[in-house]
Amino acid sequence: MVKDDKGLLIVLSGPAGVGKGTVCRALRKIDTNIAYSVSATTRPPREGEVDGVDYFFKSKEEFRKMIERNELLEWAQYVDNYYGTPLQFVKDTIAKGKDIILEIEVQGAKKVKEKYPEGVFIFLMPPSLEELRERIVERGTETKDLIEKRMNVAQKEIDMMKNYDYVVENDEVDAAVKRIQAIVTAEHLKRERLMDKYKRLVEVE
Amino acid sequence: MVKDDKGLLIVLSGPAGVGKGTVCRALRKIDTNIAYSVSATTRPPREGEVDGVDYFFKSKEEFRKMIERNELLEWAQYVDNYYGTPLQFVKDTIAKGKDIILEIEVQGAKKVKEKYPEGVFIFLMPPSLEELRERIVERGTETKDLIEKRMNVAQKEIDMMKNYDYVVENDEVDAAVKRIQAIVTAEHLKRERLMDKYKRLVEVE
Numbered sequence: 001m002v003k004d005d006k007g008l009l010i011v012l013s014g015p016a017g018v019g020k021g022t023v024c025r026a027l028r029k030i031d032t033n034i035a036y037s038v039s040a041t042t043r044p045p046r047e048g049e050v051d052g053v054d055y056f057f058k059s060k061e062e063f064r065k066m067i068e069r070n071e072l073l074e075w076a077q078y079v080d081n082y083y084g085t086p087l088q089f090v091k092d093t094i095a096k097g098k099d100i101i102l103e104i105e106v107q108g109a110k111k112v113k114e115k116y117p118e119g120v121f122i123f124l125m126p127p128s129l130e131e132l133r134e135r136i137v138e139r140g141t142e143t144k145d146l147i148e149k150r151m152n153v154a155q156k157e158i159d160m161m162k163n164y165d166y167v168v169e170n171d172e173v174d175a176a177v178k179r180i181q182a183i184v185t186a187e188h189l190k191r192e193r194l195m196d197k198y199k200r201l202v203e204v205e
Numbered sequence: 206m207v208k209d210d211k212g213l214l215i216v217l218s219g220p221a222g223v224g225k226g227t228v229c230r231a232l233r234k235i236d237t238n239i240a241y242s243v244s245a246t247t248r249p250p251r252e253g254e255v256d257g258v259d260y261f262f263k264s265k266e267e268f269r270k271m272i273e274r275n276e277l278l279e280w281a282q283y284v285d286n287y288y289g290t291p292l293q294f295v296k297d298t299i300a301k302g303k304d305i306i307l308e309i310e311v312q313g314a315k316k317v318k319e320k321y322p323e324g325v326f327i328f329l330m331p332p333s334l335e336e337l338r339e340r341i342v343e344r345g346t347e348t349k350d351l352i353e354k355r356m357n358v359a360q361k362e363i364d365m366m367k368n369y370d371y372v373v374e375n376d377e378v379d380a381a382v383k384r385i386q387a388i389v390t391a392e393h394l395k396r397e398r399l400m401d402k403y404k405r406l407v408e409v410e
Binding site for chain 1: 206207328330332356359360363366367369370371372373374376380383384386387388390391392394395396399400403404406407
């Protein structure tokens, strides 16, 4: 089959607690064609963690230099440590024609979008919305305050969606994984990705 | 799962002889969620053909009126008969939330694109290109004339691609069908299709 030479950067994000990690691990188990981004961190390695596999372990000075040199797709500070996504690792993987997935919180995804807008941005959505809607229609079973509170949370989640290409509901992990795989397959079949490759194939030197 | 209320118009096209009909029949067998467009024609029904199932059978006068009233997504004349795609059947199917597929030659697809640009346009591509490329690289095994002739055909096929959203290689019918299914799944997960639906879900009357 004619394939584009470049891999895809797939960004999987969504609200806290939606199950990004679980979905990502399940995808990793069944789909060995996708590489996983390795983060850089200044926190010390834990027992059994391998540099370059679990994390790229860096000193604070090294990390700050990476920030200065624009070597991170995104980064954040939690408590006393830095965490970030090294750009070079992503670039190398994509250049080899391999897809790479980045599981990241919404703020980080926003920064990645700025630096790499050609990525495929997937928003993982909690499955509770239609259920929530039913409760509201039926009324009475929940207090007005509780419903309003939940609605506000849902509205904020929906507002987060707007910079994403796809929305995948995490109603069931296996179903969510299949949807993500379909998105990756379809993205590879996009005409704008393939046409140049086809053109090169018919060029006679 | 939260679903958009509208179905998709999927247009499957490609060069003559690529196997559009075979792929479409195979898809029809395994995917009962997709409806198939029923064409209108002025040719008389054959034994066993049912009006509204195999075709909408029309007199020439009726067909010309449909053209005048802009009731056809596209139409063409072959020998002495008209063939076309009734717009209303497509609209009704989509409004019910059901996807509909249209298997059509390239000229017809172009007309559909003009009238319904929000459709999903899939170009079915013959699988011979990389093989052809290998022959050219190896040289000697084919005459220069024959290679050039084939290259010209391939170049014309590639030029046809440009108005399409996706390119699916028909290297194997089952593989092509799976790719089309992935495209349909992914298209339904597009954020711009789902975001309004989500917004309506959290509106409290």
